[in-house]
Amino acid sequence: DTGVSQDPRHKITKRGQNVTFRCDPISEHNRLYWYRQTLGQGPEFLTYFQNEAQLEKSRLLSDRFSAERPKGSFSTLEIQRTEQGDSAMYLCASGEGNRGGLEGYTFGSGTRLTVV
Amino acid sequence: AQSVTQPDIHITVSEGASLELRCNYSYGATPYLFWYVQSPGQGLQLLLKYFSGDTLVQGIKGFEAEFKRSQSSFNLRKPSVHWSDAAEYFCAVGATTSGSRLTFGEGTQLTVNP
Numbered sequence: 001d002t003g004v005s006q007d008p009r010h011k012i013t014k015r016g017q018n019v020t021f022r023c024d025p026i027s028e029h030n031r032l033y034w035y036r037q038t039l040g041q042g043p044e045f046l047t048y049f050q051n052e053a054q055l056e057k058s059r060l061l062s063d064r065f066s067a068e069r070p071k072g073s074f075s076t077l078e079i080q081r082t083e084q085g086d087s088a089m090y091l092c093a094s095g096e097g098n099r100g101g102l103e104g105y106t107f108g109s110g111t112r113l114t115v116v
Numbered sequence: 117a118q119s120v121t122q123p124d125i126h127i128t129v130s131e132g133a134s135l136e137l138r139c140n141y142s143y144g145a146t147p148y149l150f151w152y153v154q155s156p157g158q159g160l161q162l163l164l165k166y167f168s169g170d171t172l173v174q175g176i177k178g179f180e181a182e183f184k185r186s187q188s189s190f191n192l193r194k195p196s197v198h199w200s201d202a203a204e205y206f207c208a209v210g211a212t213t214s215g216s217r218l219t220f221g222e223g224t225q226l227t228v229n230p
Contacts, residue, residue, distance in 0.1 A: 099148060
């Protein structure tokens with residue numbers, strides 16, 4: 001296992017279109033996190049899963065955003081009716097182990113979304 | 117609620133000079149602290165982390181950081197900077213009481229002059 005994989009690496013979409021991103025965590029990790037990073041800012045937490053259960057959602061996650069993690073393996077993040085303000089890097093991380101998974105926290109390379 | 121402040125938005129150093137990037141955190145209990153580096157268009161690479169024990173933590177690429185509870189700080193240092201260290205650096209705090217999510221600072225952009 002080579003780490004956390006995210007697909008696609010880059011996505012350009014027209015405003016109003018729907019997009020879906022995929023994250024494949026490290027196989028033995030039961031926690032999975034999504035973050036959003038806008039230009040010049042640090043990543044901000046969006047949501048997290050423990051196995052297939054979505055346990056927390058940030059207020060940043062509007063009703064146009066939905067995340068799933070069927071069967072507790074890979075996760076998808078969908079944005080409906082994209083807006084220019086959604087342009088950002090979407091980062092996925094997974095964790096396992098002691099200290100609530102923080103010891104094994106690993107980020108993927110991210111998906112860069114550009115809404116035109 | 118946990119928070120992180122990185123007071124320096126941009127730092128410029130000469131190659132070979134020493135470096136210190138500042139990080140202050142706010143958290144009620146013992147924090148778990150991290151430093152990440154990010155090159156343009158790339159994901160986050162972990163430099164080092166502090167959970168407990170020795171307050172001076174060694175990381176990759178010659179970086180180290182010191183946890184000072186009395187000052188609520190976790191500053192990153194490197195004795196001699198290389199041109200390849202030019203990147204953005206993020207400090208983050210995590211806590212198991214918040215689902216183990218990380219709270220990041222706004223980052224410090226490092227420029228290295230030849």
